Amino acid sequence: MAEVRLVDIEKKYGSFLAVPKQSLTIHDGEFLVLLGPSGCGKTTTMRMIAGLEDITSGDIMIREERINDKPPKDRDIAMVFQNYGLYPHMTVRQNIEYPLKLRGIAKAARTKRVQETADKVELGALLDRRPSELSGGQRQRVALARAIVRTPSIFLMDEPLSNLDAKLRVTMRAELKHLHHELGVTTVYVTHDQMEAMTLATRVAVMREGRIVQLDTPKKIYAEPADLFVAGFIGSPSMNLIDGKVSDGVFRADGVNVPVDLPNRDGVVLGIRPEELEITDDATAPIGGQLYALELTGESTLVTLRNGPVSACARGHADFEAEINSPCYLTPKPGARFHLFDRASGERLDGVKH
Amino acid sequence: MKDRLLPYWLLIPAFIIVLATTIYPLAYSFITSFRDWDLTESRRPGGFVGVENYAYAASESAFLNSLWVTTVFVVTSVILTVILAVALALLLRRTGPMHTFTRIILILPFAMSPALIGVSYRFMFNPEFGVLAQGLGAVFPALQGVPWLADPLLAMGILVLTDVWHWTPYMTFMCLGGLASIPRETEEAARIDGASNLRIIFGIILPQMRGVILVMAVLKTIFALKMFDQVVTLTGGGPGTSTETLAYFIFNVGFRWFDMGYASALAWILTAIMMFISIWYVRMLLSERKMATA
Structure with missing residues (x-):
């Protein structure tokens, strides 16, 4: 000892x-x-x-x-x-x-x-x-x-x-x-x-x-x-990290709109884990794009969507099926949390609204 | 000409060269070893005398002496070279500019011609003007005026010294190669387990070097058995016949006394000894491999 x-x-x-x-x-x-x-x-x-x-x-x-x-x-x-x-x-x-x-x-x-x-x-x-x-x-x-x-x-x-x-x-x-x-x-x-x-x-x-x-x-x-x-290193599949900027209290990227409590600034990265996202038909969901790939892992299906440079992955139900390139929306599960980081320094930023 | 025959046609020149330079002389000397052939009497080999040449060897004291001289030379030279090479390799295995530099200059003795080594040592041990003889005399007064090469034991010692000096660098490189293949973890594990440096060398490193050391010893044995150049240029076999190695004795029988039949028989005795050692070595090596991969 x-x-x-x-x-x-x-x-x-x-x-x-x-x-x-x-x-x-x-x-x-x-x-x-x-x-x-x-x-x-x-x-x-x-x-x-x-x-x-x-x-x-x-x-x-x-x-x-x-x-x-x-x-x-x-x-x-x-x-x-x-x-x-x-x-x-x-x-x-x-x-x-x-x-x-x-x-x-x-x-x-x-x-x-x-x-x-x-x-x-x-x-x-x-x-x-x-x-x-x-x-x-x-x-x-x-x-x-x-x-x-x-x-x-x-x-x-x-x-x-x-x-x-x-x-x-x-x-x-x-x-x-x-x-x-x-x-x-x-x-x-x-x-x-x-x-x-x-x-x-x-x-x-x-x-x-x-x-x-x-x-x-x-x-x-x-x-x-x-x-x-750390955000990118821990977790498999790794955390979705989306480049964007904050304006008028909203984090914005292509197809992504998440309300945050930060002053206007560029160079912000929004993070959320794939297992904390779920697939929805609601076109007003915070993340939207076209379905890019479906990967069945056995117990679940990894759903990846793209919208311009934005790419996001969600762990969906194993039975989930959809046409590739069809519109697709992701929304956080209850209790899920978004993370915010500074692009240049990598530091964590507080100010996510729950 | 058909394509499938082409490879054989291409091989023929090499085959002829090998046949003419190796197989033919070997076979010819083997046949000669059963014949009576005095070069001063005839340019052609004489009649067959059965195993008379071999039988004569078994009873001739000059031959038995050369066999003894060779044995003493081989045993001391191999043991000293291998021990020195292993020790040097252990010192030189670390990397760094000084180690690399030392490794590079270490190759110089091996690059020297054995005949030249004999001549230079002969000069260096000359009691009157030899730098080593003088130097040793200056440091140890008891060694002043020692007739180094005129004493049977000392002459043999110097002959061994020249050979060890010549071969240690090459053997050190072989040993360094072997050391590099030992995983560093075994040594570190032993260090953590509580082994002292000496125990790590003798208990962990050297046992893993068995195969390499075996190859070194056998190669060195075969080279030492053929010792000739330095004998000619350093001692001329003397004083008396005290450094007359087998190869040197065979040379004398053949090219001084022109007894080609007897010389051939002696050469085949030497060949047989080397073949025996080589076969033993290959078998040891194979069983070593089997142990390592089993």
């Missing part, structure tokens, strides 16, 4: 600023996800916590102890790598046993803990195989077992599921979540997959160009994205 604090940490490679100065506190027992597109500094941040990367300036505290200069092995952490990082010349048993062996734990105790851990991740029967004889999912379990066998106070996971196929990823996601619930160990998890972040996290830190742009619960990030980047 441990709280991790990053205090004014900064990372530079030569003159390139990978992670600008910022702070972050990871609470005890929390599952914190660092989410962002590739190259946003999330892995670098995690590697700094692990001690695999030096910090240019700032402090890393674990349990209020400054650990900047401690080698990785003395930080009481365990890490799961994207490519598993298994030792190919060792059997599954030897892989899991290795951290215990290095810590001088007696043979009998080691054997017992390896067996218990292997059973926990359902590897009990595969202990004498080599990593090359295992499937991707099994290898990932070995990596997990190697991390949990030592009962560290912090888990670091660097895109652990991204090398697995889609179906396995969902299963493993649930297993990870269960494991975290069971062990209650502080976990830092890096991913570029917003779905993983939403499903696993206690809190999500959305990162962009090295900077944390929003740090909050998945629910809050989904409901109230801090800026245009």
